Amino acid sequence: MRTAASSAHDNVVNFPVPQKEQVAAEDGISLRPETSNGSINILIVDDEPKNLTVLETVLNNPEYRLVKAQSADQALLALLVDQFALLILDIRMPGVTGIELARMIKDRKKTALIPIIFLTAYYNEDQHVLEGYGAGAVDYLHKPVNPDILRSKVAVFADLYRMQREINGANQALLAEIAERRQAQQQLRDLTDTLEQQVLERTRAWRSNAAMLQAATDNASVGLATLDEKLRYTYANPAFSKLFEVTGEVVGKQPGEVLTRDHAEGLTPLLEKGLAGERNSIELDAYGKEPGTRHYSVVCEPERDGDTNVTGVVMVVFDVTERKRSEEHIGLLLREVNHRSKNMLTVVSAIARQTKAHTQEEFVKRFSDRVQALAACHDLLAKREWRSISLPELVRAQLAHFGDLLDYRIKLQGPSLEISAAGAQCVGMAIHELATNAVKHGALSNPEGTVHLDWQVQPDGSGNTFYIGWIERGGPPVVLPAHSGYGSVVIKNVVELNLEGVAQLDFAPPGLCWRLTCPAPNILDGGDVKAAEKPALF
């Protein structure tokens, strides 16, 4: 638009045709921003182009940007596109007059505050109308316009506008700052809320952890205690007090004031090593206040402030009494197993020495059978933990290899009796020898012979007498043995010695008879004590 004013350097007024830029501006919806150098927009409206040129010439100033309009329509259009500091308006225009245009402008909220300078003919009726607007942003000038007065009035409005614009700018900056501060405050509040929430959550978590730790230490079977650098208790859990049989408050006291002398003396070197920064442990065998030895395993660990300074010690105490006892018991059992196996080897050696035979094969057969009989006896003893054996069970075990003959040609009769381990071994071996003899020479050497094995406990004058008998019938004629070998030693001498009884061996023609009697307590259960419980040896 300024290009349109390029020819207007004198006071001759031209009639500028609307320029392309102006037409283009009609398309714009948003307001055109003010020029960057802060120039002030002034809209000049006059239907006479030459008057516009005159105004343009008068107001030629780099601070002003003049927008020309030749009609009310053009003026309204320009007002839509730009913000104006001032309107210079010719009252007399064809169509919509300046007065009507001014009213329209004042009615629009957006443009109501734009000051207007009316140009009017000198001394005509328009002045009354203009006075009706009152003071303020409305002024008027008489034509022909005095250039100095016009420039002066325009300058006043321009200054006013500039000041207002500066105030607005300052206001904007202030508002922006306030908004910024509010935002910062909000952020701070949000941050504080988040922090508070985190603190709350952590406190809750810590309380929960602390409660768990408390519950754990209160109910632990492991004793826990902490001591400071002067070896005064700072904490002791209930298990600690229980293990060391401590009653009353522990915190603030020293081990010597709380524990028994044995305990305190045992622990002192451990705690001192802990204070010296050394993790160490000991096993304590200390007599408590209650009778009986207790065994404790105590671990002592230095407590450090950061990485270097030892500020105290943590003590962990386990009661290992049960473990110790079971270790001792295992040791005892191992020694007993060793003893028993040696004993068994001794018996086997004796059997080997006592077994006589003409050939190697015969020896092996007899020896193996005897070892087998011994093994059957031991199976039963082991099953009953070496305490006692049921006599019927023992008899059946010794005769098991007869299979179908048992309860058919070998009849068993007697009550269920529990006999001692020692008794079981000698009676078992005797039955084995009798059965072996019966198969070789007696009732079981032919298809018809029978054996009747019976036992009982009979009341006697002084006490009860145990009786067991082996009676053979239906075998070949009985012959006296040529020599008394191992078999006869076992069925007579051994049982008599071991049971302090009497064994009768009768080689009567109808069949061999073996009868053993002894005082009942010598063979019945209760006569033998488990070897592991023998006090004299351990």
Next chain:
Amino acid sequence: MARRVLVVEDDALLGLDIAQQLTAAGLDVVGPAVSVAKALDILARTSCDMAVLDVNLGKETAERVALELRAQGTPFIVMSGYSRDQHPPAFHGAPLLSKPARPEDLIGSVMKLLGKG
């Protein structure tokens, strides 16, 4: 005259076996005694030159027999399946034959103690 040896062993089979070995070596055997009471009874009635003692006699140990032998000044050999440190003090110092013992070791120890080894 044959020297007399007391055999104390609670397992009659083993006692008889030992007695047989000693008899075969020309010794006079008394016993075997299977209990402390039996052994003390024999010692009260018979004088012995020495004894072979089993330590563990089932319900009891032969400790009292060992003490009686020491009191009489009769030497003895200990036969046991247990190691020496498990024996009562009365047995300490006596020659120990670990079970099972070989017959020649038994006879050798007995003869040595009788001053015939």
